[in-house]
Amino acid sequence: MSGSALPLPDSQALAAVDVARGIGRLFARNDIWCLAEVPLRNGRRADLMGIDAKGLIVIVEIKVARADLLGDAKWPDYLDFCDRFYWGLPPGLDRTPLETEAYRPQTCGVIVADGYDAEILRPAALQPLAPARRKTQVEHLARMAMRRHMALIDPLATALDALT
Numbered sequence: 001m002s003g004s005a006l007p008l009p010d011s012q013a014l015a016a017v018d019v020a021r022g023i024g025r026l027f028a029r030n031d032i033w034c035l036a037e038v039p040l041r042n043g044r045r046a047d048l049m050g051i052d053a054k055g056l057i058v059i060v061e062i063k064v065a066r067a068d069l070l071g072d073a074k075w076p077d078y079l080d081f082c083d084r085f086y087w088g089l090p091p092g093l094d095r096t097p098l099e100t101e102a103y104r105p106q107t108c109g110v111i112v113a114d115g116y117d118a119e120i121l122r123p124a125a126l127q128p129l130a131p132a133r134r135k136t137q138v139e140h141l142a143r144m145a146m147r148r149h150m151a152l153i154d155p156l157a158t159a160l161d162a163l164t
Contacts, residue, residue: 015064015090020048022113023060023088026120032058035145044077048088049141056083057129057137060111064090069097079107081137084124086111095121 020036027034027050034050048060059082063069069089079085086109087098095112099105109124129137151158 016047016062018115019062019064019088019090019113019118020060021115022118023048023062023086023111025116026111026113026118027058034058034060035141035148038141038144040078040081041140042077042080044074046078046081049082051138051141055134055138056126057134057141058082058084058086058124060086060088062088064093066094066097069093076104079127080133081129083126083129083134084109085127086120086124088113088118090114 024034027048031053032050034048036048038046038049040046046059047062048058050058050060052058059078061072061075061078063072069087075085085107087103088111089095091112091114095110097103098108098110105122107125107127108122109120110122111118111120113119147158
């Protein structure tokens, strides 16, 4: 879930899954429901993307290694698809780069998470999407969630869909 082009070593991949799980639990307690690995229309893929109780879109970019955090030049591409953007990090990762202007600390929030829970260290500023963009994103998320749910209860249904 790191969003990097290269696969992560197993230890880092597990850490990204743990961070996602902790954030998912935090969000669930706050009535924010999310999906992992959501493709965006610009070709990017959000590590976590969700909708809060007010219909606002949240994206979380998960980073589990300093090099991955420092080398990510694509993250601003996510901002056009959400009302709030967060960085999701494991507890031990150095967060000081996120305080620099290059990472827009006045806009981007920070969540620290492990496999059990998460905490918002810095709330994300609201950067409202245009209503038409939000509607498109909500519909995209809803259809993706339904497709994933259908694949769980009937894997053949999604296989048949691919043939049409």
